[in-house]
Amino acid sequence: MVHDIKTAFKRSRSTLAQDFLGAASLLVILVGGLYVPGML
Numbered sequence: 001m002v003h004d005i006k007t008a009f010k011r012s013r014s015t016l017a018q019d020f021l022g023a024a025s026l027l028v029i030l031v032g033g034l035y036v037p038g039m040l
Contacts, residue, residue, distance in 0.1 A: 009016075
């Protein structure tokens with residue numbers, strides 16, 4: 001099991017940064033969508 005996780009991590013290392021940026025941008029959109037109506 002640990003070996004499978006390690007090999008999957010090694011194969012997808014190049015896309016992890018893109019996945020992290022995508023998740024962070026979705027979080028920013030969510031927080032912005034929740035706070036902007038309250039500020040208007």
